[in-house]
Amino acid sequence: xxxxxxxxxxxxxxxRQVLKQINFSVKKGAFLSIFGPNGxxxxxxxxxxxxxxxxxxxxxxxxxxxxxxxxxxxRKRIGLISHSPLLYLDLTAxxxxxxxxxxxxxxxxxxxxxxLLDQVELTHRRHDLVRTFSKGMQQRLAIARALMHQPSILxxxxxxxxxxPHAVDILDGLIDSIRADHTFVMVSHNLDKxxxxxxxxxxxxxxxxxxxxxxxxxxxxxxxxxxRRSVRGEM
Amino acid sequence: xxLRMRLFYALAALSAVLTVAGLVGAFYITPLEVxxxxxxQKIFYFHVPMASTxxxxxxxxxxxxxxxxxxxxxxxxxxxxxxAELGLIFGSALMTMGIIWTRSTWGVWWxxxxxxxxxxxxxxxxxxxxxxxxxxxGAAERARYSASIGILGYITVVFTMISTRxxxxxxPVVFSLKDPGVxxxxxxxxxxxxxxxxxxxxxxxxxxxxxENLTEEIANLKDEIGG
Amino acid sequence: MLPLRQLWVILKKDILLELRTKEMILSMxxxxxxxxxxxxAAFMADKNDLTTFGGGLLWLAFIFMSFLGLNRSxxxxxxxxxxxxxxxxxxxRSIIYVAKMLGNLILISVVEAAAIPIFxxxxxxxxxxxxxxxxxxxxxxxxxxxxxxxxxxxxxxxLAINTKRREQLLPILGFPLLYPVMGxxxxxxxxxxxxxxxxxxxxxxxGSMQILVAYDIVxxxxxxxxxxxxxGE
Numbered sequence: 001x002x003x004x005x006x007x008x009x010x011x012x013x014x015x016r017q018v019l020k021q022i023n024f025s026v027k028k029g030a031f032l033s034i035f036g037p038n039g040x041x042x043x044x045x046x047x048x049x050x051x052x053x054x055x056x057x058x059x060x061x062x063x064x065x066x067x068x069x070x071x072x073x074x075r076k077r078i079g080l081i082s083h084s085p086l087l088y089l090d091l092t093a094x095x096x097x098x099x100x101x102x103x104x105x106x107x108x109x110x111x112x113x114x115x116l117l118d119q120v121e122l123t124h125r126r127h128d129l130v131r132t133f134s135k136g137m138q139q140r141l142a143i144a145r146a147l148m149h150q151p152s153i154l155x156x157x158x159x160x161x162x163x164x165p166h167a168v169d170i171l172d173g174l175i176d177s178i179r180a181d182h183t184f185v186m187v188s189h190n191l192d193k194x195x196x197x198x199x200x201x202x203x204x205x206x207x208x209x210x211x212x213x214x215x216x217x218x219x220x221x222x223x224x225x226x227x228r229r230s231v232r233g234e235m
Numbered sequence: 236x237x238l239r240m241r242l243f244y245a246l247a248a249l250s251a252v253l254t255v256a257g258l259v260g261a262f263y264i265t266p267l268e269v270x271x272x273x274x275x276q277k278i279f280y281f282h283v284p285m286a287s288t289x290x291x292x293x294x295x296x297x298x299x300x301x302x303x304x305x306x307x308x309x310x311x312x313x314x315x316x317x318x319a320e321l322g323l324i325f326g327s328a329l330m331t332m333g334i335i336w337t338r339s340t341w342g343v344w345w346x347x348x349x350x351x352x353x354x355x356x357x358x359x360x361x362x363x364x365x366x367x368x369x370x371x372x373g374a375a376e377r378a379r380y381s382a383s384i385g386i387l388g389y390i391t392v393v394f395t396m397i398s399t400r401x402x403x404x405x406x407p408v409v410f411s412l413k414d415p416g417v418x419x420x421x422x423x424x425x426x427x428x429x430x431x432x433x434x435x436x437x438x439x440x441x442x443x444x445x446x447e448n449l450t451e452e453i454a455n456l457k458d459e460i461g462g
Numbered sequence: 463m464l465p466l467r468q469l470w471v472i473l474k475k476d477i478l479l480e481l482r483t484k485e486m487i488l489s490m491x492x493x494x495x496x497x498x499x500x501x502x503a504a505f506m507a508d509k510n511d512l513t514t515f516g517g518g519l520l521w522l523a524f525i526f527m528s529f530l531g532l533n534r535s536x537x538x539x540x541x542x543x544x545x546x547x548x549x550x551x552x553x554x555r556s557i558i559y560v561a562k563m564l565g566n567l568i569l570i571s572v573v574e575a576a577a578i579p580i581f582x583x584x585x586x587x588x589x590x591x592x593x594x595x596x597x598x599x600x601x602x603x604x605x606x607x608x609x610x611x612x613x614x615x616x617x618x619x620x621l622a623i624n625t626k627r628r629e630q631l632l633p634i635l636g637f638p639l640l641y642p643v644m645g646x647x648x649x650x651x652x653x654x655x656x657x658x659x660x661x662x663x664x665x666x667x668x669g670s671m672q673i674l675v676a677y678d679i680v681x682x683x684x685x686x687x688x689x690x691x692x693x694g695e
Binding site: 050051052071072073075076078080082084085086087088089090091095099100102103104105145 | 464467468471472475478479482483538542543544546547548549550551552553554
């Protein structure tokens with residue numbers, strides 16, 4: 001069963017084509033890591049998959065729903081953890097979770113929020129304003145926020161950037177605990193992290209997929225060479 | 236493209252002929268209006284068509300804006316802003332004529348008459364449309380944002396016309412085709428002038444859209460050869 | 463009803479944030495008072511009663527005060543990246559528009575409720591609109607005017623925040639779009655401030671009310687409909 005299916009996806013910003021003929025699919029329960037130099041189109045791809053940006057043409061199916069037909073259905077199923085925490089600084093940790101939980105119509109809101117606050121080890125600070133949190137704590141809360149509605153597909157856009165080691169451990173632990181019944185798509189510059197977590201790896205360069213393979217078929221040295229060449233070529 | 240060019244030449248030629256005919260009609264054939272304002276009445280053969288044409292131009296913007304939001308095809312964005320541009324050009328011509336007429340007839344350069352006020356608002360509104368366009372980087376975003384203003388702008392124009400007419404004491408209609416004093420000469424001259432303006436607008440519209448498309452194509456070709 | 467709960471939770475969040483930070487309300491209130499200082503400077507208000515120009519002056523102050531506040535209404539969302547959070551959630555875009563618009567409407571109305579008595583003390587010697595039969599049309603006019611300002615302002619502020627000109631765009635685009643209601647709200651407020659209302663004035667007020675109501679409905683529906691397309695996805 002395929003959770004994400006992308007067929008002949010193209011995206012233009014004006015005359016500039018940022019994604020060219022993208023084709024791939026992600027199986028349910030898989031973990032796809034996407035690498036590539038800055039400006040290759042990785043973030044745009046994630047934005048399209050998470051319904052924040054429209055494709056110029058091509059067909060995208062997420063969790064059985066066609067993108068562009070019923071965005072609400074897709075939005076209920078996906079969660080996004082990006083480098084910006086998407087939190088209101090002048091609301092408390094609990095209020096932020098409550099806010100997003102209500103938007104998603106989460107049942108058993110209070111229990112779910114308390115449970116997640118416990119998971120990200122923020123229960124003792126739940127009634128403090130997010131403004132007073134450290135960057136690492138904000139990121140942990142951002143993870144809890146993304147999981148509030150129990151999405152089955154998670155998009156991670158550079159989730160490790162700016163995290164302190166403690167937050168990295170918590171994120172690792174969380175990903176591990178939900179790994180079995182979730183599908184992941186992660187964009188990352190962190191080669192080691194990305195490779196160790198993933199089940200499939202992809203490299204995008206100048207809007208094209210130049211590499212996409214199952215992890216067990218990947219020769220790590222060769223992969224690193226391709227990646228380095230691609231990143232250097234861009235600079 | 237070929238058809239569009241042929242249409243352009245046809246409209247340009249038609250407009251040239253009609254404009255000359257309109258000028259001859261206005262200054263040599265039609266009688267002098269004597270009841271109210273005399274010679275300056277002749278400006279209306281060209282003034283009114285300019286107003287109608289700029290209305291049509293902003294109408295093009297409205298229709299193209301709606302078409303863009305539905306189809307998301309950037310060609311409609313081109314039609315929308317070319318329409319607005321021509322609306323502003325015809326509007327400027329209209330206001331210049333209007334100001335000259337106001338001065339010679341009423342002795343002042345400007346009066347807050349409903350028509351003048353409405354047109355000033357419209358010009359500022361579509362001026363702001365271009366300010367908006369110049370402040371957005373991405374083509375799709377720019378097209379989306381300006382399409383929304385293309386639509387809301389037209390609604391504003393309609394409301395402005397209604398509101399200024401209801402709330403201000405409208406000045407008497409100086410020249411009306413239904414006026415018994417209007418001779419057949421006057422009526423036909425007016426119609427010729429009207430169609431000359433429409434033809435001119437059509438020619439400009441096609442020319443400008445073609446230019447924009449070609450510019451786009453050149454840029455694409457340059458990209459392809461890596462220039 | 464999920465959509466209503468979503469609407470309420472966004473509105474509640476905006477009110478809560480404003481109560482906590484008082485970011486907009488304070489600057490809007492001070493700005494309105496400062497405008498009144500300018501009116502005094504311009505008209506030497508100590509010698510004259512400004513009732514004649516009252517309607518115009520009142521709305522001159524209110525519209526710029528509103529733009530000042532409206533410009534901030536998306537800054538929270540944008541700077542903390544929260545707007546993406548809103549857009550990611552399974553919520554109809556027109557609900558976001560209506561919720562943000564109601565928040566702005568409340569904010570503008572609160573500042574005006576404080577500013578109108580002060581304006582009256584400063585500039586209106588015989589405040590006829592303290593009497594009920596002048597008061598209710600006055601209040602209705604103000605509410606209808608605010609609805610238009612908050613509606614157009616919220617829409618344009620959404621566009622403006624995503625452009626490189628940001629704050630400059632709201633007055634430049636918002637003012638001409640709001641022009642059709644400027645005349646009507648000034649006429650209603652001004653007429654109610656003055657004394658006896660003649661037949662012509664009464665007719666003008668009635669016409670103004672009709673234009674205001676029609677404008678509010680048409681623009682509100684149009685903007686709620688195209689908000690989704692403008693935000694894109």
